[in-house]
Amino acid sequence: MKRWTAALTGILGVAAALAAGHLVAALVGPTASPFLAVGNTAIDFTPGPLKDFAIRAFGVHDKLVLLVGMAVVLLAVAVAAGLLSRRSALPGTVLAVALGLVGVAAVLHRPDLGQLAVLAPVAAGVAGVLVFRWLHGLAAHPGRASASRRGFLLAAGASAVAGVAGRFLGTRTDVEGSRRAVGDLTPAEPAPPIPDGADFAADGTPGFITRNEDFYRVDTALSVPRLRAEDWVLRVHGMVDRELTLRYGDLRDRPLVERTITMTCVSNEVGGPYTSTANFVGVPLRDVLLEAGVRAGADQLFSTSADGWTAGTPVDVVLEEDRGALIALGMNGEPLPVEHGFPARLVVPGLYGFVSATKWVVDLELTTFEARSSYWLDRGWGQRAPIKVMSRIDRPKGLSAVRGRVVVAGVAWAQPVGVAKVEVRVDGGGWQPTRLSTAVNGSTWRMWRVELDLAPGAHTVECRATDGAGSTQPSERVDPVPDGATGWHSIFFTVE
Ligand SMILES: Nc1nc2c(c(=O)[nH]1)N[C@H]1C(S)=C(S)[C@@H](COP(=O)(O)O)O[C@H]1N2
Numbered sequence: 001m002k003r004w005t006a007a008l009t010g011i012l013g014v015a016a017a018l019a020a021g022h023l024v025a026a027l028v029g030p031t032a033s034p035f036l037a038v039g040n041t042a043i044d045f046t047p048g049p050l051k052d053f054a055i056r057a058f059g060v061h062d063k064l065v066l067l068v069g070m071a072v073v074l075l076a077v078a079v080a081a082g083l084l085s086r087r088s089a090l091p092g093t094v095l096a097v098a099l100g101l102v103g104v105a106a107v108l109h110r111p112d113l114g115q116l117a118v119l120a121p122v123a124a125g126v127a128g129v130l131v132f133r134w135l136h137g138l139a140a141h142p143g144r145a146s147a148s149r150r151g152f153l154l155a156a157g158a159s160a161v162a163g164v165a166g167r168f169l170g171t172r173t174d175v176e177g178s179r180r181a182v183g184d185l186t187p188a189e190p191a192p193p194i195p196d197g198a199d200f201a202a203d204g205t206p207g208f209i210t211r212n213e214d215f216y217r218v219d220t221a222l223s224v225p226r227l228r229a230e231d232w233v234l235r236v237h238g239m240v241d242r243e244l245t246l247r248y249g250d251l252r253d254r255p256l257v258e259r260t261i262t263m264t265c266v267s268n269e270v271g272g273p274y275t276s277t278a279n280f281v282g283v284p285l286r287d288v289l290l291e292a293g294v295r296a297g298a299d300q301l302f303s304t305s306a307d308g309w310t311a312g313t314p315v316d317v318v319l320e321e322d323r324g325a326l327i328a329l330g331m332n333g334e335p336l337p338v339e340h341g342f343p344a345r346l347v348v349p350g351l352y353g354f355v356s357a358t359k360w361v362v363d364l365e366l367t368t369f370e371a372r373s374s375y376w377l378d379r380g381w382g383q384r385a386p387i388k389v390m391s392r393i394d395r396p397k398g399l400s401a402v403r404g405r406v407v408v409a410g411v412a413w414a415q416p417v418g419v420a421k422v423e424v425r426v427d428g429g430g431w432q433p434t435r436l437s438t439a440v441n442g443s444t445w446r447m448w449r450v451e452l453d454l455a456p457g458a459h460t461v462e463c464r465a466t467d468g469a470g471s472t473q474p475s476e477r478v479d480p481v482p483d484g485a486t487g488w489h490s491i492f493f494t495v496e
């Protein structure tokens, strides 16, 4: 068998396997698609430091990088399997079975998939073996070049059709339709309007409210859970006096409240971008918990997403009257975007997202920290993770050249107490005050700016914030793991 023919049998065998798996997955659970299941499982098994590196290096593209990487590896494996099978179909067959088994293992590992879901990787393995062996048989007979060509085309075409059909069936749950049907989520208690002067966007800070398209996104979901509002149910149970089962309509018919909240990710490095602000609309989480009646001794609110991700939030924090924790349904005047948790998510001001902000939330269990441990806790991150006071310089940009008077501007946050002061210092000199933007509330970020008269040449500017309780951001550089970075952001630039 020619080399390229052999390679092609391998590639088409794998393509057929993926397509068959994808098609069957559309019927038994979209994330059972072997490629996605393996990817999701790989994410769960990736050692913490590597995952942190991926978030640092690839940011919001981390998942794309993983998928592309997997595709490249799979292609290489397919080509190798084909080449190894030039004499006998056995190596390729063994490999197809092995890949099927990897898929089965991955699907069984996923917390969001039932037993039936193994049908998808099984179908993938069977289709891979059959198609590979069939093409191999055709290609092994030198006299039948045209039959073999037809076979190759047929396999490629059938795989494409099955893959597209799987994609079509898999997205047939009309989530966007469900989102549109939700209509306006008009708050009975709207957030106060954002005052003029709440940001220094003209000087290079972010605008006060982050548009939904620009809101940072961090989660472990390779394919976003697709839940329709009308099918969504939230169970509240565990150490409660009465269990609650809440449907979307139950929540949206309540008097909704709107709160302006800045969310922050624990994996944000000093100077990093993982913080954004929105007007969230929803139901006070505290009210729901009081209705259920939290029993004495329950210190953890353990929340679970539709895709099996979990977070553990201190009960004392979510029960604080002034905290303003929400079961959010909407964001910036529309139902939550699907990537941000539609139909419902938690938002708890003042806590990093990984211990509080469960998207696609379907289960709230009142329990203890002793009894259950959540997704990131199992991977070496902290148990209690209040947001640390932090400030960032947005302008000038690092290594840039500036002319004339220098405007230095940025953002600071210290939810839920708020920012009281931001100072800067130049070239290690004395700390100087900056002007703060108009305060909105303690659970939101605050912008700052200062004009400096600097001599031409190279300069370094550092900033530090002080929160409303009087704590000043420490200089000590600490990594994001396990409970948030500390240190002063500094920018190096030149004045011309
Ligand atoms: N279901 C689910 N919810 C999740 C996560 C996740 O991986 N899965 N990540 C959390 C983390 S670490 C953060 S910082 C916030 C980010 O929310 P956003 O993507 O809407 O900005 O969501 C939280 N909620």
Ligand SMILES: [Mo]
Residues within 6 Å of the ligand: 218, 264, 265, 266, 267, 352, 353, 354
């Ligand atoms: Mo996060």
